[in-house]
Amino acid sequence: MDKHFKFSNSVVGLPLFFVLFLWFIYWLEVRFGFDFDVNGILPRTVSGLQGIIFSPFIHSDISHLYNNSIPLLALLAALQFFYAKQSFYVIGYGILFSGLLTWIIGRENYHIGASGLIYVLVSFIFFKGLFTKYYRLIALSLTVIMLYGGMLWYVFPEVDNSISWEGHLAGLVTGFVLSFIYKTPEYKKEVKYDWEKPDFVAAKDKFMQRFDENGNFVNLPPVVEEESELPYFTSSSTLSYAADLNYSHVANIDLESESES
Template sequence: MNNQDHFKFSTGVVAYPISFVLIIWLVFWFEVRFGFDFNKFGVYPQTLKGLRGVVFSPFIHGSIQHLYHNTVPLFVLSMALFYFYRPIAWKVLVFGIIVSGFLTWCIGRPSYHIGASGIIYLLVSFIFFKGVFAKHYRLIALSLLVVFLYGSLIWYALPLEEGVSWEGHLSGLITGLLFALTFRKAIAKPKKYIWEQPDYNHDDDPFLKHFDENGNFIENLNPEIEQEQPTIKYTFKENKE
């Protein structure tokens, strides 16, 4: 996979994240408008019925504050995913929802786990570790930016606050790391200079010919031919006025 498959802007870079966020808001509006409670469609660990939450839970939120806090990072991170990792973006998003949701089902407390925060942790983890593994200057810069913006989220992957699904957050972090390792071969490679190509003949390099094996500059490339050095003469005219 070459660099042309990455770092390419398209309408999907914005359209897909906006659509995802709109669906989440529409689900919440439908709940409030018609008096439904979709919390029972969340992940309920270690029950067969609770497995349906693996798919439905990211679209369900308990309050407007819960939804608002997830909207901005979800939009920003999903845009970064579709721009920098467009060829594998859908795989990461769809399979990430399934895997992280299933891990939450395995390790979670007996309660309904809802919200898109697990996807946010998935994207933070994936983008960070992918950039580290890639060793590409753009992706490393993206990893550092993600750490700067969302590095504090790591504390919510620990059981420190009651009522917060730290299991879902931790599942997202683990899934993101696993996906960064799984899709390691799909990393954009840094552009190599011509002299870094494996088939490049260094003996024919017009620049390297001016240096010896020790890196010293060679003034005369052909010692058998003595190069004639130009002579510059200075003259002085006396002003006789």
């Protein structure tokens, strides 16, 4: 398994706790006859601001709750496993900012449900995987878009007037922004070669100079040595050698030298 990804109890515990808490809230509502809908987001009203915090935990009926529970279990587990360092920030700020944006752009009605958070998670996991360029996270992004890509239609108005498309759109935008804000340096590719460095200039590299723009091998132009400014000397001496049988050497030297400076 990749050294970056470590399984822990929170990978299972976090999504289970979150979803069970949603079911507990719904049980309280049914068991004691509460109407928590009025605690949802009511756009552009002071009382509706409470819904920014409370709305993800409120659902209209059991079908609404069930449809949100399955994606939350899968997406929260993926978030905690692949982005453990960022998971709580994404969940917390995802709820806060997607709710605030819904409060700003939403229709004058109560907006409830955890679908806004689901869109935050889908958006964050998809875009973050692409931005990291890490092959396992890119595979996760593609898996998420295959499973939940159809949700994209529900960020547009008039597709289904019974749902909060504003909350979906707010979640999508929030997740995209958070994928920019929270960095993942642990997944950054280690630089091993000079050509991988951002300041690498191919024209100055000795190896790359051996190739033209079409990739053909070319010879480098001859290096012209600069003339030295120091004085130099030449000689026209003739030097000859003769050897005797005793392996001793006799040198006959005829010296006629000229010097220039």
